[in-house]
């Protein structure tokens with residue numbers, strides 16, 4: 196089970212919904228309202244299991260307004276940010292703007308950004324730095340493709356991505372900043388394919404990630420950093436994943452577009468008790 200002491204999670208689990216390029220700002224309102232009602236009806240305890248959504252940039256103002264107006268406990272973040280603060284960077288979005296829109300989190304280095312926009316470890320490092328500068332907690336996404344997994348080099352590859360994004364930054368960040376970092380292990384072969392990494396495979400990698408974090412930032416801080424799994428997570432698969440000690444939540448793509456399904460993922464403890 197995600198690490199607990201006296202029936203309390205040591206690290207508050209985070210269930211995050213990455214909407215990717217889905218939902219315009221009107222659809223976003225409908226989806227978020229339905230999610231909030233569903234979780235309210237189920238008496239969900241947001242202090243025990245945190246919930247965040249990552250809508251497209253164009254939805255963020257509407258999402259912020261709904262969250263503030265209805266005092267929702269769902270948090271929100273953005274799917275990307277620029278490494279720059281402002282200036283002639285057409286099409287890019289500054290972390291400063293995201294902070295003003297009430298974002299608490301921002302994804303960095305999602306495999307789709309790496310694949311379609313050529314983002315590498317150096318860019319991820321610059322984006323993590325920019326996120327912290329604007330008081331956003333970065334959710335660094337790492338994970339191997341199928342070829343790497345088949346070659347048996349998945350742990351080495353994924354840990355190299357983690358080190359590549361973090362090792363030159365560590366000295367510039369405070370312990371509080373490092374402790375608020377979130378790492379999402381997303382094997383590329385499991386994203387949007389219906390192939391979920393088995394709980395043992397996902398758990399093994401998340402433990403290896405925490406081991407590398409311990410080397411990079413020390414044990415005390417590494418124990419605070421939440422490590423999520425992402426890749427075709429559904430309500431039926433979440434409980435077994437959360438049973439792994441080093442998995443602290445999930446980064447959910449497709450299933451986060453269905454409020455009922457996503458709420459059932461958030462309520463993973465309910466499945467464990469059945």
Ligand SMILES: O=C[C@H](O)COP(=O)(O)O
Pocket residue numbers: 213305381385386387388389425426427428446447448449450
């Ligand atoms: O950010 C989310 C991941 O890419 C997983 O997406 P998925 O749940 O649709 O496989």
